[in-house]
Amino acid sequence: MKFFIDTANLDQIREAQDMGVLDGVTTNPSLMAKEGISGEQNIINHYKKICEIVDGDVSAEVISTDYEGIIKEGEMLAALHPQIVVKVPMIKDGIKAIKYFSNKGIRTNCTLVFSIGQALLAAKAGATYVSPFIGRLDDISTDGVELIAQIVEMYSYYGYATEVLAASIRHTMHIIQCMEVGADVATCPLDAIKGLLNHPLTDIGLAKFLADYKKLNG
Ligand code: G3P
Numbered sequence: 373m374k375f376f377i378d379t380a381n382l383d384q385i386r387e388a389q390d391m392g393v394l395d396g397v398t399t400n401p402s403l404m405a406k407e408g409i410s411g412e413q414n415i416i417n418h419y420k421k422i423c424e425i426v427d428g429d430v431s432a433e434v435i436s437t438d439y440e441g442i443i444k445e446g447e448m449l450a451a452l453h454p455q456i457v458v459k460v461p462m463i464k465d466g467i468k469a470i471k472y473f474s475n476k477g478i479r480t481n482c483t484l485v486f487s488i489g490q491a492l493l494a495a496k497a498g499a500t501y502v503s504p505f506i507g508r509l510d511d512i513s514t515d516g517v518e519l520i521a522q523i524v525e526m527y528s529y530y531g532y533a534t535e536v537l538a539a540s541i542r543h544t545m546h547i548i549q550c551m552e553v554g555a556d557v558a559t560c561p562l563d564a565i566k567g568l569l570n571h572p573l574t575d576i577g578l579a580k581f582l583a584d585y586k587k588l589n590g
Pocket of ligand 1: 400541542559
């Protein structure tokens with residue numbers, strides 16, 4: 373399973389990259405706003421900086437909601453850097469745009485996906501990634517991980533190449549659950565990735581190893 377980090381924070385992206393397990397980055401307009409990045413040129417420069425830090429795919433989201441606008445913006449974003457994947461919302465014009473991008477060899481991430489029907493449309497349009505938001509489903513008492521499982525099974529049954537990118541991951545257990553149902557990618561907050569490191573028996577065992585070494589070696 374690939375790990376993407378779901379942030380526009382350059383320090384966090386550097387830290388995840390430095391761990392050696394990062395496969396890419398996802399951003400969205402809310403995450404860019406959280407970092408105080410505004411204005412087209414600043415946003416473009418920020419995407420370029422992210423691409424310089426990581427080796428893998430970097431999702432950059434369009435803010436247009438009409439077909440022509442999505443195409444214009446998506447082509448501009450895709451031209452910024454070969455690592456850019458154009459993130460397009462799950463709306464009618466978005467699906468049409470994903471089909472256009474797919475025909476042109478521009479990679480896409482279909483975002484704001486909350487149902488298996490939406491995931492089917494994204495795959496049929498040729499999306500590179502589909503992003504079901506599991507945390508937001510959990511927020512409304514609907515099992516987000518179950519949706520990931522259903523999409524993975526459906527894509528496998530029909531042989532769709534679209535990768536299932538579990539998004540809106542809130543904690544470490546979400547990552548484990550997505551792994552168990554075969555998600556291709558989990559895009560996670562840095563703390564959720566680092567949470568995978570933790571086990572009290574590791575801490576206890578390491579403390580004992582070091583203490584035993586010190587007994588004989590000073
Ligand atoms: O990848 C989508 C993600 O950024 C949304 O997460 O926590 O706002 O639901 P959240």
